[in-house]
Amino acid sequence: MNNELSSLQVKDIGEQGLLERLRRFCPPEIIGDDAAVLVTAPKQSLVVTTDVLVDGVHFSNVTTSPEDAGWRAAAANLSDLAAMGASPLGITVGLGLPGEVRVSWVERLYQGMTECLQKYNTPIVGGDIVRSPVTTLAITAFGQVFPDRIIRRSAAIVGDAIVVTGVHGASRAGLELLLHLELGQDLNDVEKTDLIRAHQRPQPRLDVLPILEKILNSQSKIVRLSEVEVQNLKSKIPVAGMDSSDGLADAIIQICRASGVGAILEYRQIPVPKTFNHWLTEDQALAYALYGGEDFELVLCLPQELASAFVQHLGQGAAIIGSITSGSTVLLHDEQKKFPDQVLSLSQGFQHFGQ
């Protein structure tokens, strides 16, 4: 990119001029009316989620390239859809911009956003660009889900296995490596890059949904149920869950609160990146995994008999980390008895990171 182009500012071309340049990131048939039209599949419900991201609060040019900020914003919203069991239909992007922002910055933001979206066949279906004293990104994502496949926080049942779809703590570790260059001396370049990549380019776990569907359906086939019985079974196996964007501990506590249950977690079962033992104490690794946040994995509660097959199909990093109990506390238990049992609370997370 030559210098003249990259120094062009939003105020030089105005909101309309910017809109013209950003059209290439959107499907052409969708632009040009007061609103966008989407078609939901028959009998599916619409799922809607929205996020507002503010420069200096949720992203910053210091640690995040515009491409990564765009990717992360898209990934966070797609992850919220995955957490509801929904497949994405599209997103809208509302953008507030100071006149001094470089046009190339905005284009790079959209580049990162669409890289993530294209991986999941999700179009940008509309948006709004306005003047603002601070760069602000408001994303709303839409998805669809069959009503009997909606994943809710409130559906956990005593006895359910608690499954995580992948390792936790990687995103936080990547951020620490970016912020503190003196860290991770014992890691090689590939190991460092992998952790940093987990922070910069988190993967929403939409790939989990067809696997979950397969597991739920296989159950009914094994015992040769009638169609009506299958329908009954479906409505009787509600999968509870949410994503771990605000941390694994937060997800489990939120699910327990919403479902009116407790949980016991097995400390040694919580999957963390293999490289953690090269440079983190057990305490640090646990703090990153439980409270680090932004891993964008799914935390799901389902019957034990389905959970093992589910974890096997999911592969790498997925694990059963505990089970739902009666009561109201989330207990962390170490089968090796190296650590005493502890009750998890959200305030611990804040303590761990001094916020």
Place this chain on the structure above:
Amino acid sequence: MNNELSSLQVKDIGEQGLLERLRRFCPPEIIGDDAAVLVTAPKQSLVVTTDVLVDGVHFSNVTTSPEDAGWRAAAANLSDLAAMGASPLGITVGLGLPGEVRVSWVERLYQGMTECLQKYNTPIVGGDIVRSPVTTLAITAFGQVFPDRIIRRSAAIVGDAIVVTGVHGASRAGLELLLHLELGQDLNDVEKTDLIRAHQRPQPRLDVLPILEKILNSQSKIVRLSEVEVQNLKSKIPVAGMDSSDGLADAIIQICRASGVGAILEYRQIPVPKTFNHWLTEDQALAYALYGGEDFELVLCLPQELASAFVQHLGQGAAIIGSITSGSTVLLHDEQKKFPDQVLSLSQGFQHFGQ
């Protein structure tokens, strides 16, 4: 409201505390998961529109109470749905707030928003509240429409009548009265209040849709068509249009551009508030009507034979103001020949208001 309550700031209770207080504006069954679930009616398409509003750019405490800012934000989004022919399903609200904003301000904003939404049975189905150096409101609205009833800008046909669903210029006149207290000396209090109200509490014209439906259906009944013929007829009478939120001239120019047609407007047919002749010159009245903006009426293009019946059903303020022509210019014509014909352009609007 006592002083202690009204001086409470967002930073005193945090985003979570604020969220708790705002729950009363949302349906309880919808809160608590990563995303909201909505059900679209069978065979209808989903319509999505999004707007970002920034303090000091799109609203200001100087001319707008928080209730009115909330009402106007909701109304603008509902109007975009109406402009597509869609009935509303719900909205999400993304809110960026400095810590110093008063909690009572936010509650009054939501109060105004829900007053407007409740009038059209539209719930707030989700949202996000974040810290931001500038108050920012990002609204996304969802609606549904039968695919053969989608109103598009690009569907105008040569010979179509151009219908406005109500008077134009009132919102701008109201704003001028608010900004310049010396204006409108010849208006009585009721007349002033009506114009100011048009600015502060614009009405999205969702009420137009069932009337339009009736007119489109009556056509097929008069000539006793079969069900198949009715379906064909429906797809053959596309109604073109958009809302006049950015001004009447803008709406007609946008429709003509998108449809590849021109238009002729009859100056004397453009409906303005009756009180305009008490205090505005003909020139001023025309400028307010064409370029004032924010009237949130619909500008629709449909066959002449349907337009008259449609306008009659709509009643007060609705009028046929011209017709679609071949060519590419929008011509303003005065049948009384007091003014010479003029070609409308968007830049005229900017000139009129010195922007």
